[in-house]
């Protein structure tokens with residue numbers, strides 16, 4: 312493994328930001344840390360990079376403790392991008408190049424259009440591409456990206472993901488934090504973090520597990536939505552199709568409820584999507600921790 316945390320916990324005073332997290336990234340894989348705001352993703356990354364000392368547990372980078380030396384083989388793009396906004400793209404590039412020992416290289420061709428622009432004046436999408444190119448410039452073995460496409464349009468996000476994939480295909484391990492489900496779906500493996508804990512892990516299919524939804528089609532779908540909502544189902548509308556997180560055994564309950572109200576419905580069991588599974592994990596973890604704490 313390129314990077315690993317073992318039983319890492321971080322407390323800020325009496326607040327537990329990260330609780331006993333085991334996590335690993337191997338060469339050539341894109342690993343996602345999926346969690347809502349405040350779940351502990353950035354804190355865990357900071358421990359992994361040696362920027363924050365854990366309260367308990369330990370982090371390993373390339374088999375050793377994180378240090379200046381091991382960090383030289385890491386490309387890191389923080390949420391704040393880590394660029395100097397009062398310097399031009401060329402100056403930022405040259406600064407990173409001299410720090411990482413490849414001085415004299417030129418800004419990549421696709422960014423030369425902005426070479427003389429101050430980073431502070433760039434759109435967020437272009438600034439992210441610059442930060443990404445800088446992070447990749449020293450051919451790191453591990454790439455760590457904190458919310459890489461936040462604030463970037465769909466085209467820019469697709470382009471960044473193409474580059475993430477390319478880096479992994481060339482053998483780098485990639486660790487990406489996100490709260491975006493589409494982004495999470497592009498990862499080879501996920502760790503789902505809720506309130507500092509890993510509550511699920513594995514491929515997208517592993518995380519979804521056997522979770523299902525009852526899909527409801529009904530001409531008067533707004534009335535059906537209201538009836539399900541009134542009865543405490545976490546119903547969501549996808550166009551005029553309603554999806555209710557529920558087990559196959561609850562199919563008849565859902566159908567019966569609507570039919571009793573005189574609605575003509577078609578109901579089917581479908582596998583849950585990642586977002587639906589994530590919502591269920593959030594719900595389950597809330598209940599589980601209330602029980603144990």
Ligand SMILES: Nc1ncnc2c1ncn2[C@@H]1O[C@H](COP(=O)(O)OP(=O)(O)OP(=O)(O)O)[C@@H](O)[C@H]1O
Nearest residue numbers: 323326328346347348349350351352353354355490
């Ligand atoms: N230095 C600190 N002192 C006190 N609390 C902190 C500190 N850093 C983070 N926290 C808290 O720890 C929790 C986890 O924060 P963290 O930034 O790791 O979450 P995150 O999952 O990365 O969320 P986001 O997507 O918003 O960045 C939050 O409640 C945050 O307020």
